[in-house]
Amino acid sequence: MARFRAHSLKVGNRVTDAAQLTLRHLFPLFLVTILYFLWGFAYGLLDTLNKHFQNTLGITRTRSSGLQAAYFGAYPLASLGYANWVLRHFGYRATFILGLTLYGIGAFMMWPAALKQSFGGFCGATFIIGSGLGSLETAANPYMAVTGPPKYSELRINIAQAIQAIGTVVGPVLGSYVFFDETGDSVNALKTVQWVYLAIGCFVFCLAVVFFFSVIPEVTDADMSQQADLTHGTKGDDEKPFWKQYRLFHAAWAQFAYTGSQVAIAGYFINYVTEIRPNTSSALGAKFLAIAQGCFAAGRFSGSGIMKFIRPRWVFLCYLSCVIIFCAASITQRGNTGLALLTMTLFFESVCFPTIVALGIRGLGRHTKRGSGVIVGGVVGGACIPPILASVADRRNSTAFAMIVPVMFFISAETYAFAVNFVPSYRDRADKIGEGAVLKSDIEKGADLSEEGSVDDKAVVYEQENA
Secondary structure, three states, rough: HHHHHOOOOOOOOOOOOOOHHHOOOHHHHHHHHHHHHHHHHHHHHHHHHHHHHHHHHHOOOHOOOHHHHHHHHHHHHHHHHHHHHHHHHHOOHHHHHHHHHHHHHHHHHHHHHHHHHHHHHHHHHHHHHHHHHHHHHHHHHHHHOOOOOHHHHHHHHHHHHHHHHHHHHHHHHHHHHHHHHOOOOOOOHHHHHEEEHHHHHHHHHHHHHHHHHHOOOOOOHHHHHHHHHHHHHHOOOHHHHHHOOOHHHHHHHHHHHHHHHHHHHHOHHHHHHHOOOOOOHHHHHHHHHHHHHHHOOOHHHHHHHHHHHHHOOHHHHHHHHHHHHHHHHHOOOOOHHHHHHHHHHHHHHHOHHHHHHHHOOOOOOHHHHHHHHHHEEEEEEEHHHHHHHHHHHHOOOOOOOOHHHHHHHHHHHHHHHHHHHHHHHHHHHHHHOOOOOOOOHHHHHHOOOOOOOHHHOOOOOOHHHHH
């Protein structure tokens, strides 16, 4: 019983100084990074199954969008509901365990759905998986953003999200080479789906046990309030009521529009390729999707490197602008040209999601956990925008023409990118930390926060001392 009491999930609201994690605290961050791969893998697999379910189960593009609707429709229920409640009352580790448990249950439910060849069953299981992954993402994104020097929050979260992007590559590869390469678009392919999800379920339940017995440093509301006081002063947004955080809600809209468009493009990428490129089968289309997701992963790593030298807000604006340009051009192009343009769209999508999260929760202090839930809740765009694209594609019998839908939503997300770069109230909040509000001792000791003493003991921010 003593062992279990040592691993209690109740944290409270004390100052833990866990926001001072350094490179010497790699194990907790390593565990959390595994979660990024898991939801990237699930997302990549979903995009592959979308097209093949159209053929195997004989459903339309509009109906197949039910998979995305189920998956991403669960996100706001988690991020704004039960997962956010658990996060605020019990902390990050409890939320990670909750998410893994729901993910495992949903994975196991894929078995009876495949046996019955039930698309509704697949959607139900996908909804539970989405609930689990929404819970994980509600906790993991802010955890990576706030554990360590605030200056590097975008860099940390983009590197972690790059691991997620690797998972999105593995999903389509598995779908093309294991599910449908030899069996094709047949019912036999669904039997392979059963075994893969059974293995996933077993793995995530084992990982939940590992999280229970691991010591994961917590970051409480008191920690975040203390950090916000150091970086933004005692009169910052931390003191305002939550519902007056208008920059946060603008970021949430940008996340809704961006994520929904990204999901729509990836979900109907195979449809697009098989239509605009002659003699392209669904299996070959899945391979092209894997290549495109590989470019997405490469964009995450390259974007993270660029952020070391250029302000993340500028990188975000540049990348999102390129997304609009390439996606708009793909509407009218055919053959390998259209394929290349849409592949480049995925490359430039790479840094947008994590950078919106990091910029959106910046300076929120004690509101950080609730704010991250709102931004992650914006992922529900993945349930709303793909059906619109699918409906347009069915009506015009052209997935290429339907790409106009994500272009319009990308443009609306661009308003946040412009605001965070050109509107002083947005830009100043980002730059107060982006300039490097790191303690002087960090710079003298190699940009790592000292393990001895608390933030209060360190007294002076480097910027203030040199003002």
